[in-house]
Amino acid sequence: MIFSLNSCFTPTHSFKNSKLLGYDLKKTGPSFPLGKQKVEVKGVDVALGEGTRPPQPLTFTSPLLAPAPCLLGIADQCHSPCGLPAATLPPERVSHSCGAAPHTRLFRLGRNKDRKQILIQTPWPAKSVFTALGALAELFFQRHPGCWKMLTVAMCMALLGCLQAQELRGHVSVILLGATGDLARKYLWQGLFQLYLDEAGKDYSFSFHGAALTSTKQGQAFIAKVLESLSCPEDVAPDRCAELKGQFQRLSAYRHLATSEDYMALSKDIEAQVQHGGLREAGRIFYFSVPPFAYADIARNINSSCRPGPGAWLRVVLEKPFGHDHLSAQQLATELGGFFREEEMYRVDHYLGKQAVAQILPFRDQNRKALDGLWSRHHVERVEIIMKETVDAEGRTSFYEEYGVIRDVLQNHLTEVLTLVAMELPHNISSSESVLQHKLRAFRALRGLQKGSAVLGQYQAYSEQVRREQQKPDSFRSLTPTFAGVLVHMDNLRWEGVPFILMSGKALDERVGYVRILFRNQAYCVQNDEHWVADQSQCLPRQIVFYIGHGELGSPAVLVSRNLFRPSLPSESWKELGARPGLRLFGRPLSDFYAYRPVREQDAYSVLISRIFHGRKDSFVTTENLLASWGFWTPLLDSLAHEVPRLYPGGAENGHLLDFEFSGAQLYFSQRQPERLVPGPGPAPMPSGFQVLKAKYRESPLISAWPEELIAKLADDIEATAVRAVRRFGTFHLALSGGSSPVPLFQQLATRHYGFPWAHTHLWLVDERCVPLWDPESNFQHLQTHLLQHVRVPYYNIHPMPVHLHQRLCAEEDQGAQTYASEISALVANSSFDLVLLGMGADGHTASLFPQSPSGLDGEQLVVLTESPSRPFQRMSLSLPLINRARKVAVLVMGRVKREITMLVSRVGHEPKKWPISGVLPSSGQLVWYMDYEAFLG
Numbered sequence: 053m054i055f056s057l058n059s060c061f062t063p064t065h066s067f068k069n070s071k072l073l074g075y076d077l078k079k080t081g082p083s084f085p086l087g088k089q090k091v092e093v094k095g096v097d098v099a100l101g102e103g104t105r106p107p108q109p110l111t112f113t114s115p116l117l118a119p120a121p122c123l124l125g126i127a128d129q130c131h132s133p134c135g136l137p138a139a140t141l142p143p144e145r146v147s148h149s150c151g152a153a154p155h156t157r158l159f160r161l162g163r164n165k166d167r168k169q170i171l172i173q174t175p176w177p178a179k180s181v182f183t184a185l186g187a188l189a190e191l192f193f194q195r196h197p198g199c200w201k202m203l204t205v206a207m208c209m210a211l212l213g214c215l216q217a218q219e220l221r222g223h224v225s226v227i228l229l230g231a232t233g234d235l236a237r238k239y240l241w242q243g244l245f246q247l248y249l250d251e252a253g254k255d256y257s258f259s260f261h262g263a264a265l266t267s268t269k270q271g272q273a274f275i276a277k278v279l280e281s282l283s284c285p286e287d288v289a290p291d292r293c294a295e296l297k298g299q300f301q302r303l304s305a306y307r308h309l310a311t312s313e314d315y316m317a318l319s320k321d322i323e324a325q326v327q328h329g330g331l332r333e334a335g336r337i338f339y340f341s342v343p344p345f346a347y348a349d350i351a352r353n354i355n356s357s358c359r360p361g362p363g364a365w366l367r368v369v370l371e372k373p374f375g376h377d378h379l380s381a382q383q384l385a386t387e388l389g390g391f392f393r394e395e396e397m398y399r400v401d402h403y404l405g406k407q408a409v410a411q412i413l414p415f416r417d418q419n420r421k422a423l424d425g426l427w428s429r430h431h432v433e434r435v436e437i438i439m440k441e442t443v444d445a446e447g448r449t450s451f452y453e454e455y456g457v458i459r460d461v462l463q464n465h466l467t468e469v470l471t472l473v474a475m476e477l478p479h480n481i482s483s484s485e486s487v488l489q490h491k492l493r494a495f496r497a498l499r500g501l502q503k504g505s506a507v508l509g510q511y512q513a514y515s516e517q518v519r520r521e522q523q524k525p526d527s528f529r530s531l532t533p534t535f536a537g538v539l540v541h542m543d544n545l546r547w548e549g550v551p552f553i554l555m556s557g558k559a560l561d562e563r564v565g566y567v568r569i570l571f572r573n574q575a576y577c578v579q580n581d582e583h584w585v586a587d588q589s590q591c592l593p594r595q596i597v598f599y600i601g602h603g604e605l606g607s608p609a610v611l612v613s614r615n616l617f618r619p620s621l622p623s624e625s626w627k628e629l630g631a632r633p634g635l636r637l638f639g640r641p642l643s644d645f646y647a648y649r650p651v652r653e654q655d656a657y658s659v660l661i662s663r664i665f666h667g668r669k670d671s672f673v674t675t676e677n678l679l680a681s682w683g684f685w686t687p688l689l690d691s692l693a694h695e696v697p698r699l700y701p702g703g704a705e706n707g708h709l710l711d712f713e714f715s716g717a718q719l720y721f722s723q724r725q726p727e728r729l730v731p732g733p734g735p736a737p738m739p740s741g742f743q744v745l746k747a748k749y750r751e752s753p754l755i756s757a758w759p760e761e762l763i764a765k766l767a768d769d770i771e772a773t774a775v776r777a778v779r780r781f782g783t784f785h786l787a788l789s790g791g792s793s794p795v796p797l798f799q800q801l802a803t804r805h806y807g808f809p810w811a812h813t814h815l816w817l818v819d820e821r822c823v824p825l826w827d828p829e830s831n832f833q834h835l836q837t838h839l840l841q842h843v844r845v846p847y848y849n850i851h852p853m854p855v856h857l858h859q860r861l862c863a864e865e866d867q868g869a870q871t872y873a874s875e876i877s878a879l880v881a882n883s884s885f886d887l888v889l890l891g892m893g894a895d896g897h898t899a900s901l902f903p904q905s906p907s908g909l910d911g912e913q914l915v916v917l918t919e920s921p922s923r924p925f926q927r928m929s930l931s932l933p934l935i936n937r938a939r940k941v942a943v944l945v946m947g948r949v950k951r952e953i954t955m956l957v958s959r960v961g962h963e964p965k966k967w968p969i970s971g972v973l974p975s976s977g978q979l980v981w982y983m984d985y986e987a988f989l990g
């Protein structure tokens with residue numbers, strides 16, 4: 053006989069859908085049949101009955117056991133005849149040869165006289181196990197019919213044993229790092245207690261380790277105090293609450309955790325606890341409630357000394373800030389990636405745990421039918437994502453001074469909310485993976501921000517607070533914004549053209565957070581408005597609001613205008629809000645809305661801690677999403693680094709000082725700045741008032757003004773030239789340069805010049821970088837972003853430079869330059885543009901004609917390939933001779949960095965080899981210089 057059942061054919065432990073069975077493997081050979089399959093045991097003599105074999109790894113192979121049965125090892129002790137305690141196997145004896153597949157179950161196969169047992173971890177479905185065991189039993193009784201009686205007795209005993217047997221429960225250890233800190237005290241301990249209330253008594257047992265660098269005595273005292281202050285939800289009776297609190301207190305302990313030895317000891321203690329409790333380790337959660345500079349050390353220690361054994365998961369929870377900009381976020385992510393796998397990291401954005409925010413996707417999902425026709429640019433007028441605070445930054449200026457409101461709130465909380473509103477809705481919103489993927493796509497559809505996309509403010513007391521808290525000199529003035537409004541657009545079919553307004557600030561008049569989707573009103577109601585009825589009139593405002601909290605309502609809520617549709621919300625967690633006569637929200641009485649609030653209000657951290665436990669990655673920020681968000685915000689932050697924020701007094705006194713409005717892609721404060729309240733970083737000895745200075749520069753007319761005035765004047769002049777050209781010739785040929793200086797001009801033309809004859813304008817490029825046209829560095833891309841997409845120029849009037857032909861960039865043999873020259877010759881009379889807009893580089897270059905350029909400065913060629921001293925090195929450019937054929941050339945020079953070259957060029961003669969700009973002199977046209985005061989006066 054190759055296989056024998058001993059008298060202990062006994063189910064020893066019951067799992068949810070399966071049983072554990074004991075076998076005597078005493079006489080088992082290197083292989084044995086299991087049903088119709090043959091199970092091979094490799095690598096060991098399994099005749100353990102002799103008791104001579106040291107434990108060692110084994111592997112079982114059998115198609116029946118596929119896909120990955122895994123023998124973990126051999127345990128020594130068996131404390132009871134049949135019901136063996138779980139996890140008697142020391143971890144070092146466990147074979148690591150097979151990875152833990154998810155949902156594996158731990159099976160113990162057998163024990164023998166020597167009191168050894170074999171542990172097998174296997175992803176068998178319970179059904180196959182029973183099928184196999186049925187087959188085994190059949191086989192056995194065919195050979196030993198006499199044993200039937202004996203087995204019946206054994207089965208009865210087994211049943212008894214089974215009744216007494218305990219489930220092999222999963223044990224979860226939560227290690228709260230920074231357990232004595234502010235966040236832990238205010239939210240995290242309560243969140244962990246809630247986790248315990250929700251999950252204990254189900255499939256898991258818990259232990260909570262509060263860790264910090266504080267001395268053991270102080271730490272213990274702190275934790276005892278915090279635990280005492282924990283509260284139960286309202287529906288838990290006081291006695292029951294006290295009992296549960298007592299249990300939680302017994303499971304929670306403080307430990308000093310600093311060195312790698314401390315981490316090793318922690319790991320050993322967890323293992324011992326699991327072993328003694330007869331448990332199976334399910335996983336470990338490390339919650340980093342510590343400053344980011346401490347991350348690396350802790351991460352290293354966890355990774356090297358405190359990972360759980362195979363089959364158990366590790367989850368590390370990280371709190372913001374996750375970097376300061378794209379680069380630092382990337383560095384931090386790379387560093388953490390050296391210790392943890394992506395699926396192990398849970399980056400918290402606590403706004404994702406706010407109940408109204410967490411309800412956005414489920415709401416969109418449950419109301420798909422009603423929303424399908426509404427959730428797009430065709431119906432949505434705008435989306436407002438708002439977080440107003442009354443508190444200021446006092447006491448945290450050392451953090452705040454480095455971050456400011458955009459990094460503190462907009463880059464994370466408000467952007468996360470934005471993506472939940474804007475993303476395409478996955479078919480299955482319970483799949484974390486698809487939610488995260490759709491979210492990432494939403495990030496990618498965000499249109500790049502410009503300086504003009506934001507308005508900034510700072511409450512008046514802020515600089516003084518920084519000086520006091522950080523011992524700065526009296527002269528110190530901070531430029532850190534404490535208020536920001538930002539206008540965001542999405543470049544996709546659903547949201548094209550819909551303004552998303554993100555706004556947050558400290559020291560404002562009220563504390564409130566909400567996302568408001570305001571729908572267009574396309575109806576005209578004939579009846580007098582006195583007769584308009586909330587759920588019938590299409591003329592009343594139509595809006596959906598996810599009310600995050602505070603404000604007039606004082607609780608989270610979901611509001612839907614009655615003239616939209618009656619929404620469906622999960623009744624077990626959301627209930628209708630009772631009437632609140634007199635309460636008005638967003639200009640309407642509450643009774644105008646279908647209004648819901650959570651049945652049980654939960655703190656964001658409690659929600660998120662539960663999601664960590666359940667492995668819901670979509671409630672957290674993945675590395676990809678984090679970097680996408682920083683990629684979106686960093687250029688704006690860079691461009692605003694020296695921007696002077698508008699000062700505001702704080703609170704109700706702010707009045708309308710911070711109100712803003714938008715036009716096109718630009719955001720403006722509605723009220724003009726009454727005076728310059730914060731001096732800029734440098735001296736500003738500028739002419740007062742807004743005026744335009746007219747003078748001569750290199751014998752040609754010069755117009756100089758503040759940047760805003762200058763751009764307005766240039767735009768006016770271009771429009772006037774365009775109108776004249778169209779009147780005379782029917783078309784207007786305009787050649788535009790790249791770079792950053794013309795960007796505000798494009799924006800100005802796009803938003804303020806309604807009389808511009810775009811339908812008759814041909815747009816040409818003065819120069820181009822040899823990159824694909826969709827590349828953000830491409831001049832055409834700038835033109836597209838800031839001008840073309842806002843105006844109606846016929847497609848066939850747009851003439852990008854052909855730098856990307858045959859899948860390669862600016863190859864001579866592709867003759868791109870010649871092609872462009874031919875196009876110009878064919879469409880522009882005498883190859884004479886009506887207007888060419890140029891810039892001037894700090895080295896005296898213009899277009900893409902650089903000093904010492906071997907081509908383009910003279911000769912016959914109209915368009916040339918050139919080389920730039922800076923990246924991208926290859927360029928295509930109109931030649932000087934072609935530029936000089938234009939009827940009018942405007943040179944725009946902006947910024948202090950141009951001051952030196954402006955002075956130099958004012959003195960030099962015609963020396964295009966050294967300073968190509970000095971070769972610009974239209975043969976029969978006009979040259980006009982447009983310089984802002986900084987470029988002209990310094």
Ligand code: BG6
Binds near residue numbers: 461565
């Ligand atoms: C934090 C910011 O992330 O969110 C704080 O750092 C801000 O500056 C806080 O006050 C707001 O959160 P809540 O939950 O109070 O809206």
